[in-house]
Amino acid sequence: MKSRLAVTGDHTAGYYHLSITDVRKSDEGSYVCQLSGTAGSTTQQLTVITNLPSGVLIGNVGLDKKLIGTEGENLIIRCFAVGGVPAPDVKLLISESVIKVAKSSVQFTLSSVHRSYDGQNITCLAGYEEIPNYPFNESARIYLKLKPYPPRFSSDSATTEETKPLVISCTSTGSRPKASIYWFLGDGKINITTNATQSSPSHDSTTDTYSITSTLIYSVDRIYNGKYLICGASNEATMEQGGAVETSIALNITYLGVG
Structure with missing residues (x-):
């Protein structure tokens, strides 16, 4: 030597x-x-590198380069180096910020992932920190199933006469995939969705999310005066989270006479 x-x-x-x-x-x-x-x-x-890694992979990413998760659930990100002697370093970046470096593979969990991570880029690098040299990289982007935002009523009040049908609309926004709307009435949550019609979902191409409006036409008995009308929205994301998102409004029913 x-x-x-x-x-x-x-x-x-x-x-x-x-x-x-x-x-x-x-x-x-x-x-x-x-x-x-x-x-x-x-x-x-x-340290003598005898074989460079041949590449790096991101787990659970398809040909579309999307890492799919659900808003509010844990999202696990895994990066794997392919080959390399000695064991190469693997570096994980989210939106160009270094998150973690480890030998051969990296695993990182975004706990109860927030929708703010939707669309952010993931980059995995494989190489050697000591040199420093990371000749291999692979990228993907986070793509979340998004819960709808709490529905919004078309009016600040739900007022009608006992003899006239109540007409009120409710709009759900921000969902991916599309959401559906349902209606409940009163303390017993009577399902009155069949008395409503839903519009065709509209798509926001800038956020890849959907909006939908449901219009309820329903004759309300005076016994429901002061009770709550509930508008709820659900999609795959809310089902995985164990429940839909709901908004309620108090009914104001006017009527004449007693009994």
């Missing part, structure tokens, strides 16, 4: 560099630099 070693650098200025030609696996180990007549020394560890 001595024949492949050379000490270079500007020695008069105190710079000493160890040069090794034709580096081999057997050259791995600790190298100590110590100047004659001094007590101090420095140690440098040499």
Whole structure:
């Protein structure tokens, strides 16, 4: 090995560099630099890379480069290096911010993932931190099933005469995939959805989310005066979360006479 070693650098200025030609696996180990007549020394560890990784993969990502999750659920991100000796470093970035670095693979969990992560880029790098050199990368983007926002009523009040049908609309926005709307009446939550009609969902291409409006026409008995009318919206995301999102409004029913 001595024949492949050379000490270079500007020695008069105190710079000493160890040069090794034709580096081999057997050259791995600790190298100590110590100047004659001094007590101090420095140690440098040499690691020889014999095989670069051939690539890096992101788990559960399809050809469309989407990592699919559900708003409010845990989203697990996994990166794997393919090959490499010694074991390469794998680096995970979300929107260009380094999240985690580990050997051979990385796993990171976004707990109860918020919709603000929707559309953010994930990048996985494979290489060696010591060099530093990361010649392989793979990217995807987070694509979430999104719950609808709480529905909005078309009016601030639900007022009608006992002899006239109540006409009121409710709009759901922000869902992915499309949501459906249902209606409940009173403390017993009587399902009156069959008395409503839903519009065709509209698509917002900038956010890839959907909106839908349901219009209820229903004759309400005076016994429901002061009771609540509930408009709810549900889709796959709310089902995975164990419930829909609902908004309620108090009924104001006017009537004449007693009984």
